[in-house]
Amino acid sequence: MKNFNLNISYFEEGLELSNFPSSAETDEEITICYRMIEGIELKGIEEVVFDLSRIPGTDLKTTAFLDSAIRFFMRKKIKVKLNNLSSELSKFLLKTGIRRDATGYATLLFKPRNDESFFTNIGESTLKFFKDAANLFYFTGDLFYTICKSIRHPSKVKWRETFYYMDKAGTDAIPIVLLLCFLLGAILAFQGIVQMGKFGLSIYTANLVGLSIVKELGALMVAMICVGRAGSAFASEISTMKVNEEIDAMKTMGLEISSFLVLPKMLALILVMPLLTVVGNVAGIIGGMAVGTLTSDITLSEYYLRTISSLKCFDVFESIFKSAIYAVLISGISCLRGIEAEKDAKGVGHSATSAVVSSIFLIVVADSIITVILNS
């Protein structure tokens, strides 16, 4: 049973609406009423008159309905004239952001904030680029200063936090490092035996596995594991603190972000990743050895001797050096991403993602540079 009836009457270049739904109407009736408005043929119409004289009472439902109707017409660039607007209703409409101007037409009180045009977008991304660059310099400088200070006063370093992160990023990562490096070595050996066996050179599998694991893949694999485990955790930890205004609190208490939040994480990774890399290298060689000796006629001692003779002390140094550099990059960029994060829940997720992506990018770039320098 409908006890309202939205009246629509046409006149020259316009139409008039009266008899609006009130709070007494159910959700369904309001929906029907709104659909009626949406269904009005608007061709050639330049102006709509709302006759508000018979509004039964002012309440949120009525106000909301009028608001949605007025905005509907305004989106279609049709002028809305409000006739017989009571002062009480006009107060309600003001709250939703609609005002009747002196000529009786409805106007929007507030402009939507983000009006995104091509040029504002370009401007904003340029500004963001420079802001990011400035942030990077500021962050690096600050960190460098903290490091210098810590070298002079090693007791000021937050060793308790450092040990905590060493435990989290190091000890807890050993099983997965062992497993993945072992498998990596095994896969390499398998490929080597199949491919080089064709030329009767399967004995060189030991050289292949040893060199590629130690010079390149061991450190890289450990770095990837640490990016996934530690890097993303660092970024989300710091960005969550930022959301909770803990970072602001730290700053106002005069505590240095770099020495409290960044340095312990960085130190922990620098100490732990080379060790993990050594562990991973050994696991990789053992994996290669297992597959190499089991699937071909190479004996264990032969494989062992070949591996030893192919590796130089310098190769092991290269591996450890690389992983230390990766540690600096991972911890640095992850903490920076955390500090730069937006202050909302999405910001936390985004900072973790961006920490992982940037770390991987930097690792690969650093790897190429270091390899060229050390081997030329």
Place this chain on the structure above:
Amino acid sequence: MMKNDNIVTVNGLDIGYDENLVLKDINFSVKRGEIFAILGGSGSGKSTILKHMIGLYKPLKGEIIINGKDIVKFEESELIKLNQHIGVLYQSGALFSSMNILENVMLPLREFTELPPEYTASLSRAKLGLVGLSGFEDYYPHELSGGMKKRAAIARALALNPDILFFDEPSAGLDPLTSIELDDLILELKNELGTTIIIVTHELESIFAIADTIIVLDQNKKTIVAHGEPHKVRESSISWVRKFLNRSR
């Protein structure tokens, strides 16, 4: 069917977190359409009671009867249905930070009604206007002041015109004038919509202005130490309660 006068009844309730008892032997009932205030010192368990009444935690013992049904025994799906009839204002606001405040208010309307999106937007705008936030609809929570967040959260709690509203310290962080307006708003909700409002508050003035019944919790005794109309409780025989309500030393 005769309408039960009590919309919420709490019987022999013991509550706490993991065996860590916060309150014991809680009994009270809330009449339909009244404003019921929970008072007590900081850490006495006010928020804890509220969180149990909306089904976020299970009590250690006892029953919580809302609209004639014991919600302690409710399944997850029944709780979800119940939650559409109650509105909650959390102490920290708990706005969704990835949405602007208009979207925050619209979310329950979108999910639980069939109304056209344009109309729900307008209705949400009207609710935001009601709490004095017109013009801020496209702001994100982290761009608002503490009190504005609180008001936006109130607008969200009001979105579905709930039967029962749970407010955890609504006026904390509001200036005196806004908090008087909030009191008026609460009275309006009670008088015009017949909403039952259960409110945790420290604002003595607002308690005497709006509350029909109050209970006072004691952290040491871990239970209710006074119960009744605000003016009667003020004359309580327990000196601690008298001091609390008269703000004397």
